Amino acid sequence: MSKSTAFSWIRPEPWGIHIVPADTWVDPGRAVERALVTHGHADHARGGHGETIATPATLAIMDLRYNTREGAVGVEYGETLRLQGGVDATFFPAGHVLGSAQVLLEHAGERVVITGDYKRRPDPTCAPFEVVPCDVFITEATFGLPVFTHPPIEEEMAKLLGALEANPDSCVLVGAYALGKAQRVIAELRAAGHHAPIYLHGAMEKMCRLYEEHGVPLGELRLVSDHEKDDMRGSIVIAPPSALNDRWSRRLPNPITAMASGWMRVRQRARQRGVEIPLIISDHADWNELTRTIAEVNPQETWITHGREEALLRWCELHQRKARALALVGREDEDE
Amino acid sequence: MKAFAALLDALIYTTSRNRKLALVADYLRTTPDPDRGYALAALTGELDFPAVKSSTIRNLMADRVDPVLWTLSRDFVGDTAETASLLWPEDDISEASDVSVAKVVERLSGLNRNTAPGELAKLLDGLDSNGRFALIKLATGAMRIGVSARLAKTAFAQAFDVNVEEVEEYWHALSPPYAELFHWAADGGDPPNVSNVPRFRPFMLAHPLEDGTVDLAEYAAEWKWDGIRVQLVRVAGETRLYSRSGDDISASFPELLDVLPMDAVLDGELLVRGAAQGGEEGGAASFNALQQRLGRKTVSKKMLKEAPAFVRLYDALIIEGEDLREQAWEARRKALENLVPRLPDSHFDLSALVEARDFTHLAEIRETAREEAIEGLMLKRRDSAYIAGRKVGLWYKWKRDPLLVDCVLMYAQRGSGKRSSFYSDYTFGCWDGDPDNGAELLPVGKAYSGFTDAELKKLDKLVRQTTLNRFGPVREVERTLVFEVAFDSVHSSKRHKSGLAMRFPRIHRIRWDKPVHEADRIETLRALIKD
Numbered sequence A: 001m002s003k004s005t006a007f008s009w010i011r012p013e014p015w016g017i018h019i020v021p022a023d024t025w026v027d028p029g030r031a032v033e034r035a036l037v038t039h040g041h042a043d044h045a046r047g048g049h050g051e052t053i054a055t056p057a058t059l060a061i062m063d064l065r066y067n068t069r070e071g072a073v074g075v076e077y078g079e080t081l082r083l084q085g086g087v088d089a090t091f092f093p094a095g096h097v098l099g100s101a102q103v104l105l106e107h108a109g110e111r112v113v114i115t116g117d118y119k120r121r122p123d124p125t126c127a128p129f130e131v132v133p134c135d136v137f138i139t140e141a142t143f144g145l146p147v148f149t150h151p152p153i154e155e156e157m158a159k160l161l162g163a164l165e166a167n168p169d170s171c172v173l174v175g176a177y178a179l180g181k182a183q184r185v186i187a188e189l190r191a192a193g194h195h196a197p198i199y200l201h202g203a204m205e206k207m208c209r210l211y212e213e214h215g216v217p218l219g220e221l222r223l224v225s226d227h228e229k230d231d232m233r234g235s236i237v238i239a240p241p242s243a244l245n246d247r248w249s250r251r252l253p254n255p256i257t258a259m260a261s262g263w264m265r266v267r268q269r270a271r272q273r274g275v276e277i278p279l280i281i282s283d284h285a286d287w288n289e290l291t292r293t294i295a296e297v298n299p300q301e302t303w304i305t306h307g308r309e310e311a312l313l314r315w316c317e318l319h320q321r322k323a324r325a326l327a328l329v330g331r332e333d334e335d336e
Numbered sequence B: 001m002k003a004f005a006a007l008l009d010a011l012i013y014t015t016s017r018n019r020k021l022a023l024v025a026d027y028l029r030t031t032p033d034p035d036r037g038y039a040l041a042a043l044t045g046e047l048d049f050p051a052v053k054s055s056t057i058r059n060l061m062a063d064r065v066d067p068v069l070w071t072l073s074r075d076f077v078g079d080t081a082e083t084a085s086l087l088w089p090e091d092d093i094s095e096a097s098d099v100s101v102a103k104v105v106e107r108l109s110g111l112n113r114n115t116a117p118g119e120l121a122k123l124l125d126g127l128d129s130n131g132r133f134a135l136i137k138l139a140t141g142a143m144r145i146g147v148s149a150r151l152a153k154t155a156f157a158q159a160f161d162v163n164v165e166e167v168e169e170y171w172h173a174l175s176p177p178y179a180e181l182f183h184w185a186a187d188g189g190d191p192p193n194v195s196n197v198p199r200f201r202p203f204m205l206a207h208p209l210e211d212g213t214v215d216l217a218e219y220a221a222e223w224k225w226d227g228i229r230v231q232l233v234r235v236a237g238e239t240r241l242y243s244r245s246g247d248d249i250s251a252s253f254p255e256l257l258d259v260l261p262m263d264a265v266l267d268g269e270l271l272v273r274g275a276a277q278g279g280e281e282g283g284a285a286s287f288n289a290l291q292q293r294l295g296r297k298t299v300s301k302k303m304l305k306e307a308p309a310f311v312r313l314y315d316a317l318i319i320e321g322e323d324l325r326e327q328a329w330e331a332r333r334k335a336l337e338n339l340v341p342r343l344p345d346s347h348f349d350l351s352a353l354v355e356a357r358d359f360t361h362l363a364e365i366r367e368t369a370r371e372e373a374i375e376g377l378m379l380k381r382r383d384s385a386y387i388a389g390r391k392v393g394l395w396y397k398w399k400r401d402p403l404l405v406d407c408v409l410m411y412a413q414r415g416s417g418k419r420s421s422f423y424s425d426y427t428f429g430c431w432d433g434d435p436d437n438g439a440e441l442l443p444v445g446k447a448y449s450g451f452t453d454a455e456l457k458k459l460d461k462l463v464r465q466t467t468l469n470r471f472g473p474v475r476e477v478e479r480t481l482v483f484e485v486a487f488d489s490v491h492s493s494k495r496h497k498s499g500l501a502m503r504f505p506r507i508h509r510i511r512w513d514k515p516v517h518e519a520d521r522i523e524t525l526r527a528l529i530k531d
C-alpha cells in the first residue's frame, strides 16, 4: 500500500473512530464487535462490546461500572498488539485518570495517535503523559479556549484547606467527578499534609477502593452515611457534583460548597452551580498544554475532537499547521 | 489590589447576606486608609472614570489577542472584563509588588481618552488574573456583585461597632475615600462636620399594626400613599432628593430641585400627577406611573410634562435652620402646616390627617382606602419626637387588608443560601376561562414567602414527586396544588402573558384540600386592576 492513501484506513464516524482494516473501533459510543477503550469515563467506555481491549486498570474500572468481564483483553503500557489487517496498536499513558491511555496505531508506515482525554500536569493517581511522535495526532479539546489555564494544584489545595480552617463548625463539601477527580483531590490533600479522615458520598466508595487496590493510597476514608452530623464538622466531604445541591447534602453540618473542575475558571459557571469555593482542578489539558503538546508531537496533521474544536483549529491555522475538526457525538462539556 | 481582588471574588461566590457582611466588615477593619475608603466607594458604585469605557478594554485586547480567539472566548465567558482578565498576556509578575487601590484610583482619575489605553495597560501588566478582573471592574464601574449601599453601610457599622443610622447621616455628605468617616468610626475621632451639605437624615419608620387598637387621643391618623417615601433636603441653596434607603435620586426628578424656597429637610411621599389617588389634595397617578420615572439618569421633556412629580408632605425635620426632630409630632405638624402655604402648590401639598370619632370609625374609613388606591393608614404618636429607625410604639402602618386569590402551582425554582437544596420559589397561575371547558393556566405571579419550614419541606417533596419538565434550576410541576395568595394590588402589565402583575404576592395559605379547577380565573384578578 502506498503513502497516497493518506490515512484513509482510519475513519472518524459520529460515534467513534473506525480502524477500517482491523474492523475495530476506538471509544465507540455504541456496542461493536471489537473496541479499543482509552479510559473508563462514560463518554469513552461502555458495555456490550464483543471484545474490549484496554489497560488492566481501565478494564477493572469498566467491570466495576458496566460488568464487562467477558471479552476483556488487557494490554500494558508500551505493549504492542497486532490487530487484523496489519494494524499495530500500542497503549501509552495519557495522564488523565488511572489506566488512561493514548493509542498509537501503525499501518502501512503511517502513525496515528489518539489521545483520548489527557493532561500534562503531574497526578499522583496515574502514570504521566508521554509524547509519542506521529503523522496524525487526534487530540481532545475539552478546554480548547485560551481562557482556560489551570493554576498549579498547590494553590487550589491551599484555597480548600484555608476554607476548612476558617470554618471549624462547618464541613467543606467538594463536588468531584467520581472517577479520577475525587481520588486525585484526596491524594493531593494527603500530599499537602492533610491526614484527617475524609468523608465520602456512597457513590465514591467502590472507585476509591479500586484505586487503592491499584496502588494509590488514599488515607482514612469514611462514609457519610455511617456518621452523625457532628462527626463531620471541620472535615472535608467529597461527593459527585450532582449531589451538591441535592437533598442528600442536608445531612451535612452547615456545608460550604466547593467544586473541583476546570470549568471553575469561569466565574459565571461557578455561580450557576451555587459554588462558594471554586477549585480550578482539571484532568484535561488546558489551552497551553494542548498547544504545547501539538507543537511537541509535531504531526503532519492534527485532528480535533471533543470540546471546543474551533479555537484550537484557529490556533493551528495561525501556526500554519494542517488541522481538521471531527464531529464526534456525545462528547461536549463533560462534567469533569 | 490583592486584598481588594480577593474580596471581590469572595463576594461573587457568596450568596448569604451575613457572610457578605462579614467579608466586607473584615476587609474594612484590616485594610489601611485610604484604600478601604476607595474600595468602599468602588463597591457601592460611587467611583466614575469617564475616560475608561468598555470599548477601551476591547481595543486593548484587539492589539493583543487574535480576534477570532477573542470572540470565541468572550462568547463562552459572557463577560468582557473577565475574558480580558483571563486573556491578558502574562509575563513574569513580580510577587512583591502590589499596587494599592488608592494608587490605582489616583492613576485612573488622571486619565483622558488619549492616555487611558497606555496607562491601563501598564496597570494590567502588574497584576495577576484576579487583580486584572478587579481593576477592569473598578475602572469601568460595572461591579454588579450584589453589594447594595445599604449592605455596605451595615457592614461598615458592624466593622467598627457604630450606629448604622449615624453612618448613614455622614455617608452622603462625604466623598471617597471618606477619611473623616473612618477617623470617627475606626479611631474614635470627632464626628465629621457635615453641616453645610444637603445630606440625608435617616427616616423614622413604622411597625405594622398587627392586631389590637390604638387610642386616637394619643395617635393621629394619616393616609399612607402609594408612591415612594422621600426626603427633600435644601442646604445653602442646594437641593437634593433622597429615597428611603438614602440613595440620591435627584437626577431622576429635576423638577423638584429648584422649587423649595427655603433651606429645610422635609419628609413626604413622592407621587406623579394623575387621577388614581384623589383624596382632597388633588390627583396623583398610580404607582405604575411613578415607576416609569424611577431609576432614570436623564428625564425627557415629554416625561416631565406627562408625568410631573410632586411631594405630598408628611413631616418636617428641619425648617430654616431650626431642628425640629426633638419636638413632639404635634409641634412638627403645626410647623409643617404653617410652612406649606409658602411652598408652590405645583410641587407640594400636605398629606391630610384622617379624622375619626374612634378606632372603629377609623377602621370603617380604612375600608374605603382600596377605592382610592391608597396603601393604608399611618398612626403616629402625637407626643413623639422624630426618631431614626423603627422604634416600637411610636409609628404604626395599618395597611388595608390584602387581596386574596386562589392560584395553582405551576413552576418551582431552587432558593438560594440556606434554601438552595429546596424548591422554594413558586410561580402560580390562574385559569384563562372555564377549567372544565379546556381553559389553560397563565402565570400571574411568583412568591417565596408565607410558609413555615415544615410546609417548605412538604412543598419541596411535592415538587420533586410531580415534576413534568426541568429547565435548569426550574421545574415545571403537575397542576395539583392550590395556593391562597395574598397581594397588595394588581396592575396591568404588557410583560406578562396574563396581562397583569401583582404587587407583593405571598403565600397566604396552602390549600392542600382544594381541587385545582376551583382556583380563580384571570378575569377575577383583572377586575381588581386600579391603574
Ligand SMILES: [Zn+2]
Pocket: A039, A041, A096, A117
Ligand atoms: Zn475522560
Ligand SMILES: [Zn+2]
Pocket: A041, A043, A044, A117, A306, A331, A334
Ligand atoms: Zn472525555
